[in-house]
Amino acid sequence: MSRTHAEWQQLAATLGIEGRLFIDGEYAHAHDSRTFNCINPATGDKLAEVAWSAAADVDAAVAAARRAFESGVWSGLPPLKRGKILKRFAALIRQHRDELALLETLDMGKPIGDSTTVDVPGAAYCVEWFAEAIDKVGGEVAPVDPKLVGLVTREPVGVVAAVVPWNFPILMASWKFGPALAAGNAVIVKPSEKSPLTAIRLAGLAKQAGIPDGIFQVLPGGGDVGKLLALHMGVDCIAFTGSTAVGKLIAGYAAQSNLKRVWLELGGKSPNIILEDCPDLARAARTAAGAIYYNMGEMCTAGSRVLVQRSIKERFLEEFRKAAQRYYPADPLDPAAGMGAIVDQIQFDKVLSYIDQGRGEGATLICGGQATQVESKGYFIEPTAFDCPHPDLTICREEIFGPVLSVITFDSIDEAVRIANDTEYGLAAAVWTANVSTAHQVSRRLRAGTVWVNCYDEGGDMNLPFGGFKQSGNGRDKSLHALEKYTELKSTLIKL
Known part of the structure; x- marks a missing residue:
């Protein structure tokens, strides 16, 4: 349903906004109760107080993600069942289109016509696309010695941190968590402090869809939260979209810690x-x-x-x-x-x-x-x-x-x-x-x-990979190539 300018203004005046972080299936305040003000750039008005995740919150989210991942409650599901849950998630995103679009527009200033027709539908489509892909992507039987059977399989990498930008908050987040969840990983989303509201709301919808506790979590806050995730020894992969300068820092933090997989989608001057x-x-x-x-x-x-x-x-x-x-x-x-x-x-x-x-x-x-x-x-x-x-x-x-x-x-x-x-x-x-x-x-x-x-x-x-050459980054979002980013290749040899 299309709305008029006045109707959007009226809806904005009555909109309830969630500002807490989301860990292990529950909304909660930051460990140290720190918050920051979320401001509407079109008016300068305060929209909400949002939790600024503390180091203890990062540790708690990573621990919950690790428990959930290793339990197999998500990674151990048959791909078809995992896909059905993700399709429910996509359907809920569509069902809440106007609410999510309004949050996006109020939060970062983009026209509501774009939020309703591009950003929110695009996020739902991304989740749905990967949900439909995961039971259609198989491994390989390698041509080896006849006395052996050689299998090449892909396994989820584990705990994935997705540090996403403020310009397309819900869409860019979906380009990360869509394939990462589809591949069987546990995901921690760190939205930009400039536009955290849709990611926070998505966490509740993910739980409603049936995504298990600990598998989809959201840690709002500033660059210190992203740094903590990039340095964390319990994070297996970090996917970042943002500036080239910050991307270089993220890569450095990963190298300083556990050599976690790093995927960067950075700047451009096209x-x-x-x-x-x-x-x-x-x-x-x-x-x-x-x-x-x-x-x-x-x-x-x-x-x-x-x-x-x-x-x-x-x-x-x-x-x-x-x-x-x-x-x-x-x-x-x-x-x-x-x-x-x-x-x-x-x-x-x-x-x-x-x-x-x-x-x-x-x-x-x-x-x-x-x-x-x-x-x-x-x-x-x-x-x-x-x-x-x-x-x-x-x-x-x-x-x-x-x-x-x-x-x-x-x-x-x-x-x-x-x-x-x-x-x-x-x-x-x-x-x-x-x-x-x-x-x-x-x-x-x-x-x-x-x-x-x-x-x-x-x-x-979603069929075309997206990413850059040179200092515009590495890896690709979208397409089946994105699934590769969130998996590890395993060779298994069986002697007959």
Whole structure:
């Protein structure tokens, strides 16, 4: 059921919010009773007090996860039974769509239209997809000496800590706990302190679905909680989505402790290349606007660098200016909002500082460039774009994580590929061309985990792996490849 702006506001006014952590099947306060305020970035109002997990809580969650895992109450279930429980979990996520979407929107500022149509349904789909996959993935019988039988099997890795980001809280969490649970692991989710509310609520739904106590737990708090999990000797695997800087720390903590498996999905500065034979320049401009302004630009895959061939640059910019107007910030509870609020004051100030730096380094403002307010409050920034004189400006090289686009001009395909690959990142890229040979050739040369041709950010299904090259991380979310991350390979040899 679609709701009006007023109906969403009314629902928000009566929404009950759970702020406690979830350990061994029960909601509880932090061991030391510490809390932090969860703030609505669109209004600055306090939403709830949320538990800040203490070291004792981390130890308790890891111990509960270990007991549950080793008991076999989850890992020992036949895959079909485990899948049925996960399908119930997915159904409950769908059943509570509006509640979860509202929590997501109030918590991190994204438009309610996106929360209801992308984030929550996407999370349910992810859990369901892996639930349906687990009884269809088998092992191998290896070709060995006839006097032997050689078996290759996969077993769950054990206790998995999932440290997830604030920009797509429920969706990115599901990309971790979906395959990890499906593989038979016990999972501890550490949501960002900027947006913890949906993860906390999911814990109750997981229990309602029949996931055993200790198998799905949630520890809200700050970076210290993630560090404790990464250092913990009782955690077998840590999966992290966030900045490259923090990802390096996570990897270091894992190395310092027990060499736990580490999977990292990190930053990006993704190039969107518009060649002069682009088949539809107006559509390319609209797509480029969506690629940077969707979710307020708070996306690791944001198309934050548009590389446009000189011969079509002015026509492209004319179309882009029109397209950008669709993303002017509005109340996130308005179903018609194109953009919502920046997640918090820290990120708001960071984005504005990059805009000032762009001006100071000689970039020409194409559109936006200012903070704005909705009903005289909130952290809102206009959709902003700069025409950059060269690709070495700070705004062209560093991940801003906000609605700020750098437009870079090139003359030849070789130059475009060189600029595109001249980055520490390698998460995503796109190329627009009417020539199928050019599309294949450029795609092969782009050092990125995902390359789109004549589109951007397409492919919402779970069949394609997602992840990056270089300092954009390792491992892959989504697809059957994600199941591999949360299992260990075992070779068994039987002498006949």
